[in-house]
Amino acid sequence: MKRQRGFSLVEVLAALLVLAVVITTTMAMFVERQKRMQAASETILAYQAIANEIEVRRRIPYAELEQADPAFVTDTTILKPLAPFAATVAVAPAQGYVKVVTLSVRWKNRVERVAITRVDTGGSNLW
Amino acid sequence: MVKRAHRSAGFTLMEVVVALAVFGVFLWIVVILTADMRNWEKRMPINYMTHPQISAVVSRLRRDVEDATQPYYLESSNGFNMSEKTLIVYRLMQAGTVETVVWDFSTEGTVTRHSFTSIGGETSKWTANGTPTFRITDFPIPGSPDSVRIQAFDKDGKLAIDQIIQPRTH
Numbered sequence: 327m328k329r330q331r332g333f334s335l336v337e338v339l340a341a342l343l344v345l346a347v348v349i350t351t352t353m354a355m356f357v358e359r360q361k362r363m364q365a366a367s368e369t370i371l372a373y374q375a376i377a378n379e380i381e382v383r384r385r386i387p388y389a390e391l392e393q394a395d396p397a398f399v400t401d402t403t404i405l406k407p408l409a410p411f412a413a414t415v416a417v418a419p420a421q422g423y424v425k426v427v428t429l430s431v432r433w434k435n436r437v438e439r440v441a442i443t444r445v446d447t448g449g450s451n452l453w
Numbered sequence: 454m455v456k457r458a459h460r461s462a463g464f465t466l467m468e469v470v471v472a473l474a475v476f477g478v479f480l481w482i483v484v485i486l487t488a489d490m491r492n493w494e495k496r497m498p499i500n501y502m503t504h505p506q507i508s509a510v511v512s513r514l515r516r517d518v519e520d521a522t523q524p525y526y527l528e529s530s531n532g533f534n535m536s537e538k539t540l541i542v543y544r545l546m547q548a549g550t551v552e553t554v555v556w557d558f559s560t561e562g563t564v565t566r567h568s569f570t571s572i573g574g575e576t577s578k579w580t581a582n583g584t585p586t587f588r589i590t591d592f593p594i595p596g597s598p599d600s601v602r603i604q605a606f607d608k609d610g611k612l613a614i615d616q617i618i619q620p621r622t623h
Contacts, residue, residue: 332463332464333464335464335468335471335472338464338468338472339471339472339475342472342475342476346475346476346479349479349483350479350482353483353486357486357490360490360493363500364493364497366500366503367497367500368497370500370502374614374615374616375615377616377617378615378616378617381594381597381600381617381618381619382594382617385594385595385596385597385619386595386596387596400617401615403612403615404612404615406612407496407497407498407611
């Protein structure tokens with residue numbers, strides 16, 4: 327009678343190894359995709375907060391830019407999922423009549439920055 | 454010579470334990486990775502900006518408000534009244550004419566944009582479906598009291614869209 331043999335431990339381990347490599351690769355792709363989606367979603371939240379703050383900063387008179395609050399004055403509830411985060415504004419003179427206003431949102435180990443240029447229009451606020 | 458009885462070869466307990474241990478470690482890694490992702494998903498609102506219809510609503514609304522001209526907003530027009538669910542914008546068009554645009558958010562899951570000529574005839578109607586709950590409020594900015602704030606909440610009530618828009622100088 328033909329002898330029925332089972333699989334040896336080495337055979338089973340080899341099969342498991344192949345299976346693990348296939349599933350791990352698939353999972354790695356899945357995780358990488360999730361990470362990128364996460365990064366994109368976080369960036370969108372950060373940019374919404376920055377865009378809102380820009381709307382306020384573009385209306386502050388040119389001469390008063392440095393005296394304005396260095397933290398965001400708009401509501402940052404949209405950034406709640408990124409907590410803990412820091413939302414800051416820095417003003418740096420570029421030339422005699424130009425200032426660069428840089429708005430930053432930092433969270434975890436990431437930072438998103440947008441810089442807008444303000445020009446001294448003599449108080450007309452038209453630019 | 455005595456013939457050896459047929460031995461059915463199975464796994465020993467040790468073999469099964471080793472194989473399961475290897476697979477168990479692997480499963481543990483998978484569970485850790487997915488738990489991390491689920492945690493993140495719970496914290497984050499739905500990313501509506503990846504939904505074409507919803508990003509179209511936000512873009513068109515932004516354009517309408519940025520193009521708004523005096524008196525910017527109307528209390529009522531063509532049977533609509535300004536509210537948290539209705540925005541009535543008086544906007545300047547490229548040809549130099551004006552039109553009244555009504556953004557109607559009053560129907561859950563639907564956003565409708567109506568545009569009317571200055572004498573009241575409806576010139577276009579555009580509807581977006583599958584939308585979240587929108588809310589329109591004013592957001593006075595010093596030097597720009599006519600700014601509006603558009604917010605949208607996902608089905609769990611998490612704030613997903615929050616945009617402040619102010620009319621541009623023409």
